[in-house]
Amino acid sequence: MTILVTGATGKVGGAALRLLRASGAPVRALVRTPSDLPEAVRGDLAEPASLGAALTGVDAVFLVYPTLQADHAAPELIAALAEHGRHIVYVSARGADPAKDAILGSHGKLEQFIADSGAPWTFLRPSGFAGNTLGWASQIRAGDEVRWFHGGAKRALIHERDIAAVGVAAITGGHHGVAYDLSGPEQLTQVEQVTTIGDVLGRSLRFVELDPDTAKRELFPDMPGIVDGHAAMVANPEPVADTVERVLGRKALTYRQWVEDHIADFS
Structure with missing residues (x-):
């Protein structure tokens, strides 16, 4: 299984990349600018047409999305991710709702696009980072x-390492069709x-x-x-949610x- 990690130079995506690397799973890191990450592949989520090389042969995606500023590209992006039935593990937010405004509304709409895409999905809904x-x-x-x-x-407040760890557990262990509320x-x-x-x-x-x-x-x-x-x-x-302990056993x-x-x- 080859896994694509977006937001790989950020806190949550970076933690997921390190955990997957340590597990020995084949992994790619999506980056917009040149990077010294050995797994780096260039592409931009706001420009789905740029993702061809990044998505080739990928079975699952750990998706950290540039909320709000890239919302215009969300429908095309999710269609591209879902095209080959890739499992999408999306870092959303607790309270995500397409009927709301601003950040929670943006997360809710992206969840809706993913759920409607037909691809297997898992939603991570953390509390405050x-x-x-x-x-x-x-x-x-x-x-x-x-x-x-x-x-x-x-x-x-939740440690970014716990968000990443639950996401990695979802990617490597199934967890399809589940929305996990996460907290410290x-x-x-x-x-x-x-x-x-x-x-x-x-x-x-x-x-x-x-x-x-x-x-x-x-x-x-x-x-x-x-x-x-x-x-x-x-x-x-x-x-406080007990999801981290239930999923990770710690x-x-x-x-x-x-x-x-x-x-x-x-x-």
């Missing part, structure tokens, strides 16, 4: 304060996340609460819904473990 907290790294490198919003928002093993407020980073670094970090309107204006002027979404998680925390990795794995990014 632990990797998104790298958005605080520049502040932490510069001082002891993290200026952010809705410190009480409670999330079950614990709920932490954003204040607690900052405290955890400080503990691992051996520093005392402070969370400084930003007014939501200021956060929308200064941090997310084009996507204010991100701020509103965190407001909702103050009252309704992101739920506990999901904690947020502290993720910070330890990425300590150089905050130092």
Whole structure:
């Protein structure tokens, strides 16, 4: 079985590539620009006509898609992936719904295209990525304060390695027609996340609460819904799913473990 990994230079795709490489599975890494990855094949998901060489002889695809910016190409891309009955393991998002706006709507529409394509599929629907907290790294490198919003928002952040591991299990073990909700093993407020980073670094970090309107204006002027979404998680925390443990037979990795794995990014 030859497996194509997209987003192979990113966190989730890169983790999937490393796991597949370690397993000895024949694997290709789709890249848009020249890369020193030994498995690299050039192509662009936003230009499906460029994928001929990448898809030749491929049996399964670990699909990380450039959400929103490449949505125009999604129908043609999925048709190309499904043409030879390739198993598509798609990294979606918890709450994906084609009736919604923005990111969740985009994921929902892509899921719909895949489900309607006739190809075998598995959907990975992770909660918040632990990797998104790298958005605080520049502040932490510069001082002891993290200026952010809705410190009480409670999330079950997931390590990218767990997303990749469940995806690899799906590719190598079937799991057709299943949509997996994924999360980390614990709920932490954003204040607690900052405290955890400080503990691992051996520093005392402070969370400084930003007014939501200021956060929308200064941090997310084009996507204010991100701020509103965190407001909702103050009252309704992101739920914990046991999927990682059920599929992999081990506990999901904690947020502290993720910070330890990425300590150089905050130092």
